Each structure stands twice: as structure tokens, then as C-alpha cells.
Amino acid sequence: MKCEILSSEIIFHEFLKVEKSSVRWEQFEGGMGTASTRYVVRRGDSVGVVPVCGESGRIILVKQFRFPAVRGDDDGYLWEIPAGMVDGDEDTAETAMRELFEEIGLRPESVKPLISYFLSPGLLDEKMHLFHARIEDCTRIQKVGGNPDEQENLLIEGFKPEELKAMIGRGEIIDAKSIAAILYFINLNDR
Numbered sequence: 447m448k449c450e451i452l453s454s455e456i457i458f459h460e461f462l463k464v465e466k467s468s469v470r471w472e473q474f475e476g477g478m479g480t481a482s483t484r485y486v487v488r489r490g491d492s493v494g495v496v497p498v499c500g501e502s503g504r505i506i507l508v509k510q511f512r513f514p515a516v517r518g519d520d521d522g523y524l525w526e527i528p529a530g531m532v533d534g535d536e537d538t539a540e541t542a543m544r545e546l547f548e549e550i551g552l553r554p555e556s557v558k559p560l561i562s563y564f565l566s567p568g569l570l571d572e573k574m575h576l577f578h579a580r581i582e583d584c585t586r587i588q589k590v591g592g593n594p595d596e597q598e599n600l601l602i603e604g605f606k607p608e609e610l611k612a613m614i615g616r617g618e619i620i621d622a623k624s625i626a627a628i629l630y631f632i633n634l635n636d637r
Contacts, residue, residue: 447472452481463488489572493542494529494623495557496631497550499584504604505628508549526621542577548593550602552586554579561630565623576627607632
């Protein structure tokens with residue numbers, strides 16, 4: 447299968463880029479389709495980490511304010527796994543370790559890759575790379591963390607896997623990357 451980009455231009459460029467392109471792609475019945483206009487938000491890749499406390503098995507989440515999530519009954523405060531954007535050519539495992547340190551104040555010795563997936567391929571080029579980290583001593587985790595340079599003010603808390611499943615079921619965790627990461631880790635990963 448192939449795709450032809452007939453024209454492309456960046457129509458917005460600040461924190462992210464918005465690209466407008468004319469494209470056509472190979473059809474399943476054969477031949478190329480007609481040209482269509484498509485928009486892409488070029489943001490780059492991101493990482494998310496499922497940090498697990500040694501003996502207790504508690505999974506650490508952060509609660510933070512997300513302005514785009516303020517709507518209707520949603521106040522914008524979301525429980526999430528620690529996550530962030532890959533800086534340039536930074537290795538995704540390094541990004542995962544950096545984000546854990548920035549958000550919860552601890553740096554694990556290593557992270558283990560879990561799965562990678564596109565977040566919203568109808569609009570975003572962003573691919574999420576999920577990792578697992580075991581943190582042996584969770585007693586040093588502060589109650590509030592985050593990177594002050596990024597205006598982060600994060601509530602940090604550990605939850606048992608059963609609690610997280612119930613929170614997802616009750617709609618208390620509504621961040622897609624976190625739901626995917628938690629359920630993948632609990633149900634499909636051999637920990």
C-alpha cells in the first residue's frame with residue numbers, strides 16, 4: 447500500500463505544528479484514490495510510565511490540571527500515569543526515566559518497554575511509547591511533585607491494581623493513555 451503527498455504546508459507553528467496536505471492513497475480495490483485535503487497535528491512522540499512500588503505492587507499515578515479537559519462536569523483534574531514528550535532525538539527509555547524524575551522525584555535504575563501505539567491517528571502523528579518501572583523504595587515519594595518550570599503541580603498517590611480497575615469503571619480515570627497503560631499492565635503484561 448502506498449500514499450502520495452501532492453502538496454504540504456505548515457499552517458500553524460507554536461507549541462505544535464499543524465500541517466495541511468493534499469494526499470491520495472492506494473485503494474483496496476486497486477489503483478490510487480482521488481486527492482483529498484488532510485490536516486495533521488505534528489507534535490512528536492511521547493512516553494508514559496507505569497511505576498510500580500516494590501513489595502506493595504501499588505501503581506503510582508499523578509493528578510494534574512489539564513485545561514482542554516475542562517468542560518461540562520469535568521473540572522480538568524485528571525489521574526494519569528507519569529508521561530511527557532520526547533525531546534528531539536532523545537531515546538524513549540531516557541525520556542521515561544526523565545519524566546519519572548520530574549513528576550514523582552525518583553529515578554528508577556531502568557524501565558521496561560510495554561507497548562507503543564498512535565494516540566489519535568485521524569489527526570495526530572504522536573506515537574505513545576509505554577514503559578514499566580519498578581521502584582523499590584516508594585517511601586521517598588513526596589505527596590506533591592512536578593516540574594515547576596512547566597507549571598506542574600501534581601498530586602502523587604499509589605493505588606492497588608484492583609482500585610485502579612474500579613476507578614476506571616466509575617469514570618474517575620478518564621485519560622486514554624492511562625486507561626490503556628493500566629489495563630495493559632494489569633491484564634496483559636507478565637510483570
